[in-house]
Amino acid sequence: MATVTFExxxxxxxxxxTAAVPGIDLEIRxxxxxxxxxxxxxxxxxxxxxxxxxxxxxxxxxLLGDRDITTVPPKDRDIAMVFQNYALYPHMTVADNMAFAxxxxxxxxxxxxxxxxEAARILGLEDYLGRKPKALSGGQRQRVxxxxxxxxxxxxxCMDEPLSNLDAKMRVQTRxxxxxxxxxxxxxxxxxxxxxVEAMTMxxxxxxMKDGLLQQVDTPLNLYDRPVxxxxxxxxxxxxxxxxxATAVDGRAAIGDYLVPVDPTAAQKMRGAVTVGVRPExxxxxxxxxxxxxxxVTVVEELxxxxxxxxxxxxxxxxxxxxxxxxxxxxxxxGDVLHVTTDPADVHVFDTETGxxxxx
Amino acid sequence: MNRRPxxxxxxxxxxxxxxxxxxLYWSFMIGSxxxxxxxxxxxxxxxxxxxxxxxxxxxxxxxxxxxxxxxxIVSTVCATSVVFFSTLAGYSFAKLRFRGSSPLMGFVVxxxxxxxxxxxxxxxxxxxDYRLLDTLAAVALPxxxxxxxxxxxxxxxxxxxxxxxxxxxxxDGCSMIRTFWTVAVPAARPAMAILFLFxxxxxxxxxxxxxxxxxxxxxxxxxxDRLALTGQGQSTDYALLLAGTAMATVPLxxxxxxxxxxxVTGIMQGALKG
Numbered sequence: 001m002a003t004v005t006f007e008x009x010x011x012x013x014x015x016x017x018t019a020a021v022p023g024i025d026l027e028i029r030x031x032x033x034x035x036x037x038x039x040x041x042x043x044x045x046x047x048x049x050x051x052x053x054x055x056x057x058x059x060x061x062x063l064l065g066d067r068d069i070t071t072v073p074p075k076d077r078d079i080a081m082v083f084q085n086y087a088l089y090p091h092m093t094v095a096d097n098m099a100f101a102x103x104x105x106x107x108x109x110x111x112x113x114x115x116x117x118e119a120a121r122i123l124g125l126e127d128y129l130g131r132k133p134k135a136l137s138g139g140q141r142q143r144v145x146x147x148x149x150x151x152x153x154x155x156x157x158c159m160d161e162p163l164s165n166l167d168a169k170m171r172v173q174t175r176x177x178x179x180x181x182x183x184x185x186x187x188x189x190x191x192x193x194x195x196x197v198e199a200m201t202m203x204x205x206x207x208x209m210k211d212g213l214l215q216q217v218d219t220p221l222n223l224y225d226r227p228v229x230x231x232x233x234x235x236x237x238x239x240x241x242x243x244x245x246a247t248a249v250d251g252r253a254a255i256g257d258y259l260v261p262v263d264p265t266a267a268q269k270m271r272g273a274v275t276v277g278v279r280p281e282x283x284x285x286x287x288x289x290x291x292x293x294x295x296x297v298t299v300v301e302e303l304x305x306x307x308x309x310x311x312x313x314x315x316x317x318x319x320x321x322x323x324x325x326x327x328x329x330x331x332x333x334x335g336d337v338l339h340v341t342t343d344p345a346d347v348h349v350f351d352t353e354t355g356x357x358x359x360x
Numbered sequence: 361m362n363r364r365p366x367x368x369x370x371x372x373x374x375x376x377x378x379x380x381x382x383x384l385y386w387s388f389m390i391g392s393x394x395x396x397x398x399x400x401x402x403x404x405x406x407x408x409x410x411x412x413x414x415x416x417x418x419x420x421x422x423x424x425x426x427x428x429x430x431x432x433i434v435s436t437v438c439a440t441s442v443v444f445f446s447t448l449a450g451y452s453f454a455k456l457r458f459r460g461s462s463p464l465m466g467f468v469v470x471x472x473x474x475x476x477x478x479x480x481x482x483x484x485x486x487x488x489d490y491r492l493l494d495t496l497a498a499v500a501l502p503x504x505x506x507x508x509x510x511x512x513x514x515x516x517x518x519x520x521x522x523x524x525x526x527x528x529x530x531x532d533g534c535s536m537i538r539t540f541w542t543v544a545v546p547a548a549r550p551a552m553a554i555l556f557l558f559x560x561x562x563x564x565x566x567x568x569x570x571x572x573x574x575x576x577x578x579x580x581x582x583x584x585d586r587l588a589l590t591g592q593g594q595s596t597d598y599a600l601l602l603a604g605t606a607m608a609t610v611p612l613x614x615x616x617x618x619x620x621x622x623x624v625t626g627i628m629q630g631a632l633k634g
Contacts, residue, residue, distance in 0.1 A: 054527050075533035087528035091546040100542075104533035148532075 002155040002188060004028040004051065008060030009070075011046050020046045021212045023060060031186045033179065035203030037193055038235070043212035045160055048192045052081050052158045064155060075104070080149035081158040085165060086141045088133040088148075095120075095129040098147045105152075112151075119147040122181070139170045146178070150185070157182070157189040163198065175202060196236050200224070208232050226348075230355035233277045233348055239308060239323045241277045245352065248274055253349060255313065255320075258293040260342070265360035266349035273352040280308060280325040282346035285338050292339035295322045300332055309338070384609060391415075391603030398599040414603035421590055421600065424607065427583035431564055432611065434500045434579060439560040441504040443552050449505075450513025451544045455526055456536075465514065471507045477568070484572055498573040503563055509555055516551040517544060553619055561612060580608045 005028070011021040021043045028034045036044040049055040051062060053074030061070045069077050080101075088097050095116050102112045120126045123143045133141055142162060149157055162178070163171045179202045182189050193199055199206045200220040208215040208223065208231070216228045227233035233241050246253035246260060251267035253260040253276050260276050286292045295311040309324040309332055324340055326332060349358040390398050392411035397404060418424055452458075453465050483502055484493075492498040521544050529539040545552075567581040574582060587604045588596055 052531065054530070074531050079531070081528070081531050083524045083528060085522065085524055087522065087524040089525070089528075089542065089546075101532035104538075148528075 002065040003030050003063075004034075004156060004188060004190065005063040006047070006051075006060070007063065009047075009050055009057050009062050010059035011043075011050055011055055012058045019058075019212060021050070024212075024214060026207060026214060026217065028188060028190060029204075031188055033182050033189045033191065033202060033204045035191045035193060035199040035206045036209060037196055037199035037206055038209035038215075040194060042209040044192045044194075044209050046212075047209070048158050048160055048190055051156070051190060052079055053077050054081075077156075078152075078154050079156045079158055080152045080154040081160065082145045082149050082162045084161045086133075086145040086162075088141060088144055090133055093130050093132055094125060094136070094144050094147075097133065097144055098151050101148065101152050115151045115153075116147075119150045122150065123147050138166050139174060142166060142174060146181070150181075155188065157187050157191075159189065159191045161193055162191075163193070164195075171198075178202065197238060200236070206236075208235060210235075226357070226359075227277075228357050230275060230277075230350045233350065233357075237279060239280055241279050241348070242283075242320075242322055243350075244276045244278070244313070244320050244322075246274050246276045248272060253347075255293060258291065258341075260347055261344040262347050262349050263344045263360050266347070266358045269358040270349055270351070274358065275350045275352045275355075277348035277350060278342050278346060280323040282342050283322075283324045283340040284342060285324070285326065285330075286341050288339055290339065290341070292341035293322070295324065295338045295340055297332060297334055297336045297338060300334060302328065304328060307332070311338070384606070387602040387606040387609070390598055391600075391606045393599055395597050395599045398597075398602075399595065410599070411603060411606075414599050415607060417600055418587065418604040418607060422583040422586055422604070423578065424580075424583065424604070427578045427580045428608070428611070430496055430578060431580040431608075434496050435560045435563040437500050438503040438563040439556045441500075442506050442509045442559040443556045445505040446509030446513045446555060447517075447545065447548055447552055448540070449510045450515075450517050451521075451540055451548075453510070453514040454517040455521060455523070455544070465511075468507045468510050472511065480569065480572055483569070487573055493573060494575040494577050496577065499566075499570050499579065500563075502569065503559070503566075506559065509559065512555055513548065513551060517548055520547045520551070557615065557619060560615065564612060584608060 004026075006024045006026040008023040008025060009021065010019055010023050012019045024043075024047055026034075026047075036047060038044050046055055050057050053069070053072065057070045061068055063069065064077065064079070089100065092100065098116045098119060099112045102115065107115075116129070117126075120129055123146060125140070125143055125147060128136060128140060128144075133144065136144065142165075145162065159178075163174055166174060175198060178191075191202060200223070203220060205217060206220055206223055207217040210231050216223060216232045218226075223232060223236045227236060227241075230243065234243060244255050244260075246255045248254075248270040249259070251262070251270075253262055253270065253274055255276065260278075262270070262276075293313055295309070295313055297309055297311040299310040301308040301310070306328050307326050307330065309326055311322050311324070312319045313322050322340070324338070332338065347359065350356060351358055388411070389404065389407045391414050393404055393408035394410050397408060449468075453461060453468075479502070487493050487498040487501075492501070525543050525547075526539055529543050534542055565581065566579075567585070570579045570582050571585070578586070584601070584604050587601045590597060590600065
């Protein structure tokens with residue numbers, strides 16, 4: 001078990017004008033499940049691979065505990081990796097796949113057998129130890145890949161989108177399995193995904209990345225409740241947060257005739273053009289007389305437990321797409337015009353130009 | 361899905377099979393007639409009963425077994441060496457990043473465009489200077505590595521070995537050469553088998569270079585050549601020549617039968633790997 005510290009760690013690819021990772025500072029606590037999330041090309045996988053030793057570090061340092069591992073070869077880092085396509089050796093049995101790293105490390109046969117059996121028990125793979133990878137389902141292969149990491153008892157697990165090759169149902173189940181397993185083993189884990197739902201459900205903390213830069217590192221709920229900038233606000237949450245262009249008028253944000261109530265901190269800071277963020281569940285439907293933002297309904301998605309209403313704001317000049325979560329049996333139909341409003345505490349205000357959060 | 365191919369496909373395949381098998385049948389068929397019958401017009405189309413007689417004459421005329429042993433040695437050495445070095449080089453070109461990798465590969469490919477005949481004189485001089493003329497080493501040396509082999513293995517390994525598998529081996533503590541043995545060689549096995557067969561056949565049937573490099577020592581092709589020249593002054597003894605040719609083909613057939621099954625399953629495994 002160990003902490004992982006990135007100190008201004010950089011990665012430049014040959015021939016590229018800009019760094020893939022221009023210098024990342026990140027501290028991962030002992031036993032923590034840290035998720036790196038972001039869109040494709042944001043540098044999350046590169047960061048993980050730098051930690052694993054599969055990418056060179058072109059500047060800065062990476063520490064494992066107190067040990068500087070920046071230039072240590074991958075095999076000597078005491079880090080195990082789970083790959084996106086599992087990367088199992090096709091000609092070896094499940095047992096041999098899991099034991100291979102131990103064999104390379106010259107662990108005695110008896111010890112190897114014991115550790116493989118233990119990992120197989122944890123992962124429910126006991127019946128498959130003699131099979132080759134091609135005779136396994138996707139979910140089973142995924143577990144073998146996990147088993148291969150577990151048997152090494154490493155200080156850190158690196159996982160690079162390990163669920164992306166599974167079907168939707170399997171992904172949800174395995175997601176829970178991995179989170180539980182990590183909690184049981186208590187091994188520091190760095191997990192890369194582009195799926196924000198995975199990030200939110202699995203991570204103790206989540207690091208949101210864009211263009212090689214960390215945008216915010218926080219607990220899932222804090223990311224959701226207090227996104228530090230427009231990118232995080234738009235990236236975290238599904239359906240996405242409503243982000244509406246507005247103008248600061250006397251401590252309020254005006255979208256056409258509708259004045260959005262904002263908290264005092266934002267009211268003080270905002271000038272000129274601002275972007276107002278409201279989560280779909282933070283809208284309240286009000287009567288026409290009460291004012292609010294008019295929304296013409298274009299689509300209603302009924303999910304059973306609740307429904308999502310998609311519509312366009314009736315503001316002249318700048319019609320924006322609006323998503324509102326309503327109770328499942330509320331009678332809203334395509335073509336209706338709703339009026340919605342919200343409370344100051346649920347409004348996130350961002351500076352449109354810099355993207356920074358202005359709300360408290 | 362899984363539609364049965366139509367008559368046209370079957371027809372083409374059948375024509376291909378017949379076209380490939382015909383020369384083999386022809387050598388055996390003519391080789392099983394008497395010398396005179398072999399020259400008849402129209403020629404016989406069905407096998408006769410004199411193959412063993414002709415085979416006996418072949419063994420009396422040339423040192424068939426010695427020539428076959430020589431061919432076996434040269435072909436096996438060349439095929440093994442080509443597979444070994446081509447797999448190593450192909451893996452390096454396909455998966456290792458090093459300065460000059462692409463131009464070097466380009467150079468290797470370019471050498472394939474040089475006709476073999478162009479190299480014969482310089483090779484002869486080389487072999488003479490090293491005093492290797494008239495030895496099997498002289499026959500084998502120029503074919504120990506082939507540009508085609510390197511190119512073939514590179515093309516195969518680029519797709520057959522996922523980069524992640526190599527990275528997994530690195531994480532598991534494999535050295536570079538161990539990664540090669542553990543990851544690349546098992547994946548390359550079908551291509552290695554094909555390259556082995558291909559090179560074996562190429563060296564087995566090579567005529568030009570052994571003819572230049574050898575004098576008293578004989579490979580099968582050279583010995584067969586001598587069969588064609590027996591009975592000078594008269595017409596060529598086709599029954600004798602083609603009986604010898606049919607006998608010389610037998611080891612190749614045996615090799616195909618022995619490795620064919622592994623070859624096909626190998627290809628299937630490669631195709632199905634996810």
